[in-house]
Amino acid sequence: MSGQKRTATRSEHVLEDLDGAALSYAARFADQAENQRRGSREELVQLALPFAGRLARRYRGRGEPLEDLEQVARLGLVKAVDRYDPERGSFTAYAAVTITGEIKRHFRDRTWGVHVPRRLQDLTIEVSQATAVLTSELSRSPTVAELAARLETSEEDILAALESAAGYTPASLNGPVGDDGPAELGDMFGALDADLESVDDRLTVSDLLYRLPARERRILAMRFYGNYTQSDIAAEFGISQMHVSRLLSRTLTWLRQAMLTDSPPRWESGTGQPDNVASLTLSVDRAGSRVRVTVRGDLDRDSAEQVRLGLADAVRTCAETEVLVDLDGVPSVDASGVAALLASQEVARRAGIRLRLARPQPYVRRSLAVAGLAGLFDEPSAERAER
Structure with missing residues (x-):
């Protein structure tokens, strides 16, 4: 008991000494020169350092090194000395509040692993x-x-x-996984993507594919995505297997050349014409009570307008009651071609003329049927297809 009493008394004497030293410092400060003020300030700070250390030790064991807490407490002590006003009360009481507030602010602003409001x-x-x-x-x-x-x-x-x-002390990615082994927690998250380097090539190829005619795009999709054989593709388009092989070879050659250049080369069609020149031809002749329009070439976005204008002209100049469109020479058709045929159907309907589609190849026939043009198929052609 006597030992505890002596400790309490010694602590009280220390606080009284600090309060007395602070009062003396405040009384001398106003009359001292600048260099003397710095010396008096350092003396009071040195005298109060043990007091700041005791306040810092109250917060040890909370995840922060004691040395850091003592540094923060000393910073708070310097602020208390600079802002001390004897008229507002005891220096030790004011210093304790200032130092404790600085330590709490340190825990709030500096010790969180992530920013939290x-x-x-x-x-x-x-x-x-x-x-x-x-x-x-x-x-x-x-x-x-x-x-x-x-x-x-x-x-x-x-x-x-x-x-x-959970954001106060997040787990370190360098923390070990388990008791044995060199594995770290960061090793468990993700891995190098082997396909990452091919992203640029994939995007380039995707853009180049849209520059190809619709038929070539579909053949590539069937061969490399649908796993169709060349014979299957030939049966789908109603052409020979050798022709499919030539189309694939020409298309892949163009893609390789386009991948290696900044500006892709123009697509050369099978007739030797570049892709920006319409390779489709229309011929109009009269056969009995019909006007026959023979179309040859791919019916796609490059030739759709030519077909629409040609059929519209045939309808306007038609003295008969029916226009027959021969599609035997059309190996492929895309959405633009279908739209051109739909527009021609509407023009013929308004003119009171019947528009018929004759001899479409299997792939073209299925595309037109899906688009709702099956009702325009010429009956003999439909009957041959059914047989």
Whole structure:
């Protein structure tokens, strides 16, 4: 008991000495020169360093090195010395509040592993304290609703505070996994993507594919994505297997050349014409009571306007009651070609003339049927297809 009493008395004497030294410092400060003021300030700070160290040791064991806490406490002590006003009370009381506030600010602003708003930081502390109290009262872990009721806040705020608490000391990616082995936690997240380097090539190829005619695009898709054989593709388009082989060879050669140059070369069609020159031809002749329009070439976006204008002209100059469009020479058709035929059908309907589609190849026939043009097929052609 006597030892405890002597310790308390010694502490009180230290505080009294600090208060007396602070009063003396404040009384001399106003009349001293600048260099003398710095000396008096350093003397008071040196005298109060043990006091700041004792305040810092109250917060040890909370995840921060004691040396860092002592540095923060000393910074708070310097601020207390510079702002001390004897008329407002005891220096030790003011210094204790200033130093403690500096240490708490350090924990709030510097020790969180991720940035968390001040409001959530304070709420996290309140939730932790309320959890301890309710666990003791209920003999179990409290629910989110019970914590919200105790703290008089919403359940969403409680959940946000619980989630934010995990950001105080996040796990290090360099932390070991398990007790043995050199593996680290960061090794468990993701891996090098072997296909990452091919992304640029894939994007380039995707853009180049749209520069190809519709037939060549479909043949490539069937061969390399649908795993069709060349014979299957030939049967689909109604052409020979050798022709499919030539089309594939020419298309792949063009793609390789386009990949190796900044500006892709022009697509050369099978007739030797570049892709920006229409390779489709129309011929109009009269056969009995019909006007026959023979179309040869790919019916795509490059030739769709030519077909639309040619059929519209044939309808306007038609003295008969029916226009027959021979599609035997059309190996492929895309959406633009279908739109041209639909527009021609509407022009013929308004003119009171019947528009018929004759001898479409299998692939073209299926495309037109899907587009709703099956009703325009010439009956003899339809009957041959059914047989």
